[in-house]
Amino acid sequence: MSQVSETTGAPTARSTMQISDTNVAIEVIGMHKWYADFHVLRDINLKVMEGERIVIAGPSGSGKSTLIRCINRLEEHQEGQIIVNGTELTADLKRIDEVRREVGMVFQHFNLFPHLTILQNLTLAPIWVRGIPKAEAEATAMHYLERVKIPEQANKFPGQLSGGQQQRVAIARSLCMQPRIMLFDEPTSALDPEMVKEVLEVMISLAEDGMTMLCVTHEMGFARQVANRVIFMDQGQIIEQNEPEAFFSNPQHERTKLFLSQILH
């Protein structure tokens, strides 16, 4: 294991986004995970400061999704530590609930609740988890729906919306819980190309507001524009990480070079 440091000045587009020097949002220390006998995540060490925007890239099956699913305990890890906002994730349900309240997640296939209207999708958790009065929850929901630019769809059902709209609703649903960290699990992979942009725009505006974000995505343009750090994973381990400029222009590891040459042509 070796650390290669490189200092490049942050480009102006990102200069407005504040990254905390002291507050750690997520810390993963020596984490391993197995599915039965298959070693999916190997020796993961990761420290995310508040306000950081991290893009995780890598070939399929490299464990990217599993990693972020471990962070809100949709998957269980077997060795090492995961500490989110100062709470270490263990089998303790109270801690898991605590972490999940603070961490929002957006899925590849949206996972909206099809039997509830958009507004109900957005207010369900605030009402039943946070105990927020309904009127207040609805006001918040409308605020976030406006933010993702679809307030007029509030009383429709998810099945009536396009994929891009559904994904924006899913982001708004997470935001309604006012999380401190957002996890994105390939949010644009299931979308038609023309809808990718509208979802990315929402994600960019979130980043500009200083949200701590971990995104598994193949959108390298998004990584260049928004991320302050790109992590490359393969075979269940972190192979290389760096600031986006350096990562794309000067990859160090053989696997990273190969991967980049394949996706960037």
Place this chain on the structure above:
Amino acid sequence: MTTLDTGRAAAPRVSFFNDPVIRGIIYQVVVAGLLVGFIAWIVGNTAANLAAQNKTTGFDFLWKTAGFDISFSLLPWSRGSFYWEAFLVGITNTLLVAFIGIILATMLGFTLGIARLSSNFIISRLATVYIETIRNIPLLLQLFFWYFAVLKAMPAVRESLALPFDIFINQRGLMVPRPTPDQEFAWVMITFGIAVVVATALSVWAMRTRTLTGHYPRQVVLAGKAADAFVTFLIAFAALLVLFAVIFPISNAPVLAAILAVLLAALSVTRFAALTRGVLSFVIAFLVLDTALGSMFSWLPSLFVTVLGAAVALVIARVVYTGALERPPSEARFPLALMAVIVIGAPALVYWLSGATLAFEVPVLQRFNFVGGLQLPPEFVALAFGLTIYTASFIAETVRAGIQAVNKGQTEAAQSLGLKEGDRLRLVIVPQAMRVIIPPLTSQYLNLTKNSSLGAAIGYPELVNVFAGTALNQTGRAIECIALTMLVYLIFSLLTSLIMNWYNARVSLVER
């Protein structure tokens, strides 16, 4: 068939017989003609046959005296009753056994369906074996088995098997105590009705306040706490009383039980509530396990049974204890105990104040037979039991499919929003699963009702037996009897599909 023909310049003219519309009409006319001819032929034959046998037709026989016995009837029945009354008796008996079968099969089927999906290997395998065994054996065979091989092999009346609560089982069926309420008991029932309404209204109000303001009304929370303590006291007192009476006999048991129960109840309103639940569940689990294991493995030494029961009960108590630790504080919980206290407590209070009595007429063994009580004939018991066992295996598969139809992502999304397991099931999973489950479940209910006609083979007087069997044989009005019988089932089926269409239109998920 044809070669390329380039010589056709004229607009294509459709020949008369090749015009699809005309063809369709011709086909339909031919089919309709054939059908009408066939029916005319049948009607002619039937009329000739009936004339040859000197038989008349018509429904006038419905107003004639039936003159046969029906062994089991909810409606008043005697030999002097009319055929239309026999028809009604048949329908009510069908509906009775179907109703009981549906309730029991639903409970058993849901349990089995959920058990089959359990992550616990043993539980899911047990459910699978049940389902795969039962649904691959004809229902009629199962009915014969229960009726001829099990119930008929029951001891004779004099050696009846005595079950708890004055229930007896013998060759002649199941004898259960019959409730005999007196005049004043009506007030108790009225109070019960009012209490249910009040409790429902209260819960609706509490839930609405919860969604609107974010917390339950303060008064309800306080009353809920009191009710919690009260219920805890009652359960603890009863459980301890039984414990001291059955397993550790001591003097002054009621006093000690009362003192301990008050302590537990007091503890239940403090932050040690989880401890109360742990202790209580230990006592109850221990009682149940000790008695059950003792009777299941009567050859084991009783000390061993006691130790084993205590060990398992301890594990159960730990489960309940950790579960209770996870419970939100009483301010954030639906006041279930309060509703129970209202629904059960108010009628109990009226019962006690008004001096009403609800006696149970217990079946008593006289010289030759049981007298008193409610005597369920073996045909009814076998049919209800067989239908329950059989239909439950199909309902279980329906339930399993319904739950599996809910995408795994739904659970994950609910988890990632921080919803707790109970809320996850109540708000996200169950509403979606029920949409998938209810239509096939209804058709299982309809199947059960249709299958109850197999009761005819073991002599239960349901519709087919009474009307398409006995009445038909006595009157010889085959067409009328069978038509009326089929009509009843047809109406059941049409009503059900009407309700289902309405339901499906209401709940179907809106798609683009």
Place this chain on the structure above:
Amino acid sequence: MTDIGFVRADMVDAKPAPNRTSGAIAWAQKNLFATPLDGVLTVLGVVFLLWIVPPLYNFFIGHAVGPSGTVEECRMENAGACWAYISSEMEFFIYGFYDIPQQWRPNIVFALGAALLIPLLIPKVPFKRTNAVLFLFAYPVVSYFLLAGGVFGLMPIPTEKWGGLLVTLIISVVGITLSFPLGIILALGRQSKMPVIKTLCIGFIELVRAVPLISVLFMASIMLPLFMPQGMTIDKFLRALVGVTLFTSAYMAEVVRGGLQAIPRGQYEAGASLGLSYWQRMYFIILPQALKHVIPGIVNSFIALFKDTSLVYIVGMKDLLEAVKTKNDTALEWQSANTATTGYLFAAMVFWVFCFSMSRYSIFMERRLNTGYKR
């Protein structure tokens, strides 16, 4: 901000999972003791098994009287199932009152049926079409003349004498082979654009599906003779067959309809654009795909029909269930506490083996076809 550049120098090799994720202990931990509640359920399940398995074992095997036992042993205290009764009455359970010296005839029918059916069911065996034609057309004719006799010097044996498993199998095989094409025709009729035909088919399907089989059988056995011209009688066997076939065809029609609806419109249009006629379109393009889709549903209908054959007992036919019940009630020389139970358990096992193998076969076919779709 910390330095964030990092390049991994040495890859981490896959390590074996800690004990908690593999091996027998891990399996038990995951499947039996994942949570304390699971542990409780496991304990209760084991207790239940300990309670139920020994008595069942003793009844079926431990204390049971073997096939060569005697009735005295069956009558002993604590005796289990009386398999001796089954083995001594086996002939009756299989053939009913069919004349004993002539039983080679049903045997040939059984053997022929197996010889034709088994290669039909195994996907790899060739000559499917010839095989199917033989099974569907030649086999029934040959079987009928073999069983009923009256030709080629075979002794005539009236259907009243047929019984037991023979009758159960005849009714179900004939019912299946007839109700299948009938169901397809009804399903096509229901999809038809011609209102008269459509209404007729819907009316028939919905009426039959609304009423219990037993009432259809009553109708077939009581009203069918009334419908025929005077002096013409219909064999009781035939009446039951008509009832069972009509009943199953309505259910089959609904299954086939499901398959037809799953075929995309493009397939109909492609067929039409090739200039195929309606029947050619159905036969070559639509039905082969539609039926493949609904094989599980079709087999489920077959299973239901097979189980339903037991109902012909109610209209006086002598099937396997009737044979067992008759012997249970009348074989006084075998009377003991467990005779009736053993008889019904035997019948249940026979039915179970047939139904269970059909359902397994349908699962096998479904998997095979699924992989076919997914490449």
